[in-house]
Amino acid sequence: MNAGMGSGKYKPVCYETLQTLVEAKKRDSAQLEEKILRTRQAAQRSKETTLLRQHRQAWSREHGRLARARGKAESELQEFLGQGGADMEFLSQFLEYEGLLERERAAFLTATVEPIWQLRDDLRFRLTEERRGPSQPCEPDLILQQVQSVKGQQAEIEKKLRTEYLRLEREMSAMQTEECLSPIQEDPGHMGHVPTEILHSECPYPDLKASLIREFQGLSEKYRSRLETIKLNLQDLDRCCGWTPEDHLAFEVTVSQYPASVCLHRALYMDMLQRLLPHKARQELHEHERCWDQYRYTLEQRQTLIRSWRRDWAALLDEALSTLQEARLAHLRELAEWSDREQQQDTCARLRQKLLQWRLQQEEAGRLEEAAVARRREEEQERLRREQEQEDKRRTFEKERIREYRFEKHRRREELREIAEQRLAALRTLMTDRARRDKERVQFREEILQRRREEKEAQVLMRLREQEDKQERLESLRKEVAVFVGADPERMMKDTQASKNRYQTGAEEFVLHKPLYHLHTYTDAQVTSDPRLRIECALREAGLHNALYAQEVLSGIHPKRPPRRDTESTGFRF
Template identity: 55%
Template sequence: MAQKTTPVRFELFGCEAMSGRDLRGFITNCRTEDLEKLTLRMKDGLGSSKYKPAEYEKLQAIVDAKQLQSAHIAQKVKRTLRTAKETKESSLLRQHRQVWSRENIKLANAGEKAEAELQGFLGLNGLGSTTDKEVLSELLDPELLLESELDVFRCATVEPIWQLREDLQYRLTEVQHQQQHQPPQPADWVKVLHQVNSVKDQQDAINRKLHTEYLAIEEDILSLGVEESSTKTADCLVPVDQVPEEFLNIDCPYPRLTASLIKEFQSLSEKYQSRLQSVQDRLQGLDRFCGWSADDHLRFQMTVSQYPPDLHNHRALYMDLLQRLFPHRSRQELTDHERHWDWQRFTQTQMHVVAQSWQRDRADLMFKALVTLEEARETHREELALHTDRKHHQDICSRLSDKLQKWRAHQEEVARLEAAIAGRQQEEKEDRLRREQERDSAMRSLQKEKVKQYYAEKQRRREELERRDQQRLTELRRFMAEQAKRDKERVQFREEALLQRRQEREAQALQHLKEEEERDSRLEALRNQVAVVAEPDPERMMGDTEAWRGRIMQQSGEEEFRLHRPLYHLNTYTDSQIVSDPRVRIELALRAAGLHDTLYAKEVLSVVQPPRPPRRDTDSTGFKSSTKSV
């Protein structure tokens, strides 16, 4: 039994040796449990009456049918994918053709416009004098020269290629006709290939020559410095002179103010230069072409400009076209270049914005500086006038202070003399005491006599000094008394002059008031002379006018509509009903006392009951809960 089951197992599970494609095609609805049950049954044996013998030919046919169906489905999927790819490609090409047609129309219109402007300019300048005609001929000569060179170049390069192409097409048709009768000769094909290779070599030489001329022209343009000037325009947005010349030439009486304004101009320029430098540093060393060659960058830029942002799916379209134009570059490189180009344009826009902001702030600062300088000059003129008045007052004060200093010096001298007299008196007292002590203690008469003589001489000198000090003190007191008398007279004179000036000003004010009263009286008399005198007539004022009476007479036949009852009934409360509510009266009393916003008012109003209890359907618990929370 085991010998019979073993080949059955290998044949049933022989699909393990199939390839991956055949396994994908062999799709059944069997589950793992069914396979395990079938294996167990095959192990038990096929000789039992329960099971039927396996039909291998039928199973192989089923497997072949499944494989065929899987291959058919795979081919259908491939066809579907190919059709979808072709449909997508045709859709992209159709959208590209639409964009190209619009761009072609735009370029044609621009060319026609430029040609029309050129012809109009040449026509206007060609109808003038002989000089104008000479200028026109000089302008037309390069154009004719370029056209002739273009014809020569076309005859030397393009027309041989077209002739070779037509010759090859003609030979191809002849070869197709000859193949039906006799095989082609290899010698003929060798000649044709030799001719094609020679034309290719000529075209390569022409392309190399054109590329060399292109590089030479590009070097000439670079030597002129056009690109450098265009790239450095953004760098020179903030000029080197940080302070305007017209501001430096303005005269200002305050040097510190001028220095502060110059410092403001310099700080403004430094701030915008730092901002411009920070914006330039964001480019991170990128050149004008963002790391690509000039031709590739120009082609990239022109391709992106053909697809405006308002076009649906414009980024996918120009990325597809860029991948076609640059097959040697990956999509990541194109995306990086696009990001670098956007960053460069954003940086240039920021540089222009910074330049505009600098010009605006510089103009505002210039205007404010001019206004400030004008105010400073006006203030300086006022200060000069005030300084003149102050100098006059200072002269008066200096004279008075000199007199006060002299008076103080005299007082100090008096105090010093009095102190000297008191000191001398004290010394005299001490000398007297000392003499008494010496007289009591001295034993020798000769020494006493000498001492007496000495003290007598000293006393004489002291008396002389005291006499002179007394005389000087008397003179100083007399001089100070005279000076005080003169100062008093001067002060009294100043008070009288001040009182006289005040009386004069009061008299002028009274005279001015009197003139105003006389002017008002004259004006009132004039008003009374021209006043309209009319008797009051309230009946005429409140009565109908003649026009109204005429209008009423015309409309006498029409019935007048009068409203005898109100348009609608009002269902509301009267003022007495509202005031009868105790809550309203309590709120008015609290409001009059200024307590309506306090917690006490909320407590009182929450306790007061209405005059009539509310209906059950209108009762609300929100106010109570809010009061409790408060």
């Protein structure tokens, strides 16, 4: 290698230039990353703003609906009380209880909320006084002690309220008020018994009465078997779907605030649930939503089944009572017309045929209801399956886009790296040639400067000799033409003849009130407002105005306002 370097085979490397290029690339990469980060943050802020605006719209509609419902309920209550629909004793007890609740609420606010507001107002007043200027010395330790005391009191109050809430919840659970307030409750004992109107009715035909009893028992048995199936399904499902009651209550209230009429209601309440329940993952929310839909669907199916049983029970009871009435009338006619046995047989046959026809109709109606319930269940399952498939397709598409983006980014990096290597090799060759030419130029310039320096020194010496000779001649002339005048202070202090003439004639001096000509050019503020000038000055201060990085940066910057078409140059550009 020593022999090669001595022969000129290996050329020296300019590490300062390489370091400048590396730093320029690093700055470019840092600016690109910062730009991507700003874009991502702007997109997140835009998405968050859009979601909050949609939430506010949904909440405003929900607030209006609740306000209307509350006004309607209050008007109905006032109308009911005004019409005397309630007992006076009950109304008086109700008003007394309302007054007691208001007094307890006022006492609670006085004991808990008002001290906090007073402390806040006091702290704000003290902060205002501190900003204006310390008028009196403050005691921060005493203020912190008061704040900590209020915090401790509020924590104790919250603990007591939480204990009272849990106690009331346990009492309500023990009293089973939720089951009592349920709109539809099944009663298996009542569902299985035969109405007393049929059992204790006087029917002249025992077989007809037995057939009616069997119809009631068959109807009850059919609906009881369906109800048992639904009960088994409900046993597998929990009312809170495996969550705590607080989380499930928050989930249920949030979902109810976004009805299906709201655009993108599912995305909105999912976003709100993620805000309210940050400890729950999105997959858990989806699973809980499916479980809750299945639980509500099962409850709705049970209520529909009970309503159908009650409707069929009432229809069968009406039909049985009408049948018994017709049977009594027929028996009376039979007693009145004992001889007409054929008509009696025809009547019984007609009644049996009607009962059989009604039974067939009820069975067909039951089959249709079962088919409708099964169809709704299949539609719900198909809808859930489609949503899952759409979610899987979306995730697959996003993964494919990410994979393509990464491949394209890797390819671009490889291309940029190859281009940089080629450019670096060309720059190395160019810089080597330039260094050689610069070295020859410097030697030539030093020789020229040396000759010019010698010529200038000779000229300076000659000029100094000429000035000395000139000063000597001038000094001799001054001595020859020198004038000697005596001192006259009075003449020096009095006015001149020209000033006297100007004061006598009253002529005014000419004052120029406007410029001689107008300037049509740019101001310094307009020139410095151009981003190209500011960036070029920054590059010059950094010593990078001759680097390739400066050329790339300046070529990509455009002025704030594009130039006019008539000022654009159409000549050659070098």
